[in-house]
Amino acid sequence: MQTNLRGRDFIGDLDFSREEVETVLDVAWDLKRKRALGESHAYLRDKTLAMLFFFTSTRTRGSFEAGMAQLGGHAAFIDSQTTQISHGDTAKEIGQILGRYFDGLAIRQCDWQFGNQYINEVARHSRAPVLNMQCDVYHPFQCLADLMTIQEKFGRDLRRRKVVVSWAYAASYSKPISVPQSLILQMTRFGCDVVLAHPPEFQLMPEIVDQARANARRYHAGFDITDNMDEAFKDADVVYPKSWGPLVVAPGKDEGKALIEKYRSWITDQRRIDLTEDDAVYMHCLPADRGLEVADAVIDGPKSVVYDEAENRLHAQKAVMALTMS
Numbered sequence: 001m002q003t004n005l006r007g008r009d010f011i012g013d014l015d016f017s018r019e020e021v022e023t024v025l026d027v028a029w030d031l032k033r034k035r036a037l038g039e040s041h042a043y044l045r046d047k048t049l050a051m052l053f054f055f056t057s058t059r060t061r062g063s064f065e066a067g068m069a070q071l072g073g074h075a076a077f078i079d080s081q082t083t084q085i086s087h088g089d090t091a092k093e094i095g096q097i098l099g100r101y102f103d104g105l106a107i108r109q110c111d112w113q114f115g116n117q118y119i120n121e122v123a124r125h126s127r128a129p130v131l132n133m134q135c136d137v138y139h140p141f142q143c144l145a146d147l148m149t150i151q152e153k154f155g156r157d158l159r160r161r162k163v164v165v166s167w168a169y170a171a172s173y174s175k176p177i178s179v180p181q182s183l184i185l186q187m188t189r190f191g192c193d194v195v196l197a198h199p200p201e202f203q204l205m206p207e208i209v210d211q212a213r214a215n216a217r218r219y220h221a222g223f224d225i226t227d228n229m230d231e232a233f234k235d236a237d238v239v240y241p242k243s244w245g246p247l248v249v250a251p252g253k254d255e256g257k258a259l260i261e262k263y264r265s266w267i268t269d270q271r272r273i274d275l276t277e278d279d280a281v282y283m284h285c286l287p288a289d290r291g292l293e294v295a296d297a298v299i300d301g302p303k304s305v306v307y308d309e310a311e312n313r314l315h316a317q318k319a320v321m322a323l324t325m326s
């Protein structure tokens with residue numbers, strides 16, 4: 001067990017080794033059990049977390065804030081629009097100054113080709129650990145909760161489980177590519193046979209795909225890419241279909257929208273869910289575009305684990321905060 005996480009940043013999924021992720025999950029299950037029993041677990045008494053958001057959130061904000069309170073500390077919600085960032089506070093100043101006030105800095109900055117650089121720049125200047133609440137490249141806490149949920153359903157040995165990360169149609173907005181990227185990076189490290197399904201224009205960052213392929217080789221897992229959603233779903237143990245924008249090939253809003261509209265048929269409906277294994281699970285990080293990304297009968301159906309998945313954000317994040325901020 002690797003336990004030396006104190007003071008560490010968590011910005012990319014691979015910042016923690018597989019053994020360190022296993023430690024996080026051990027702690028997360030212990031914290032989940034303690035909360036179920038009503039046992040106190042105030043490992044961060046008198047500690048404070050700054051949560052800096054450049055983008056909207058329901059689950060991430062709620063779970064970090066509740067988690068800090070349950071650990072005996074306090075989380076301060078900071079909306080970028082009500083700071084002096086728009087009047088000149090730089091990433092260096094955010095890191096230097098908030099890093100002196102707080103014991104941890106958590107940041108959501110999803111702007112394409114900017115968010116990850118911004119969070120890393122803050123981290124370079126912060127004496128407190130920096131936690132990535134989602135950027136343009138990674139959503140590492142979502143992925144920890146996803147991994148925890150899959151292990152709850154299938155056991156800790158996930159080798160040879162078929163995990164499908166699929167694009168899906170949505171009309172609301174051109175969503176970040178961070179969730180599928182985190183999934184292909186992390187699930188290959190746990191020996192899953194990962195299938196990435198998307199229309200040709202919705203490719204992920206080539207360097208992330210290369211890393212996922214290297215992980216698959218190292219951990220004797222599978223990693224395949226297809227543009228056939230039905231083929232991907234066949235005999236899957238886990239399906240994780242969600243929308244993302246064609247940011248790698250068409251970062252512009254109008255061009256992106258036109259490409260998304262070509263693929264309205266990429267919905268997870270009952271016919272597609274019936275292609276999966278009998279004990280398969282349907283996952284989504286939420287929010288989902290109901291009726292477009294996924295049929296109500298699927299997201300509210302017996303294979304859906306979306307609320308367990310959302311709950312596990314709380315436990316996984318508390319584990320990382322307790323390990324890095326204590």
Ligand code: CP
Pocket residue numbers: 056057058059060061134142285286287
């Ligand atoms: N899944 C997720 O990150 O949800 P929020 O955008 O509501 O935080």
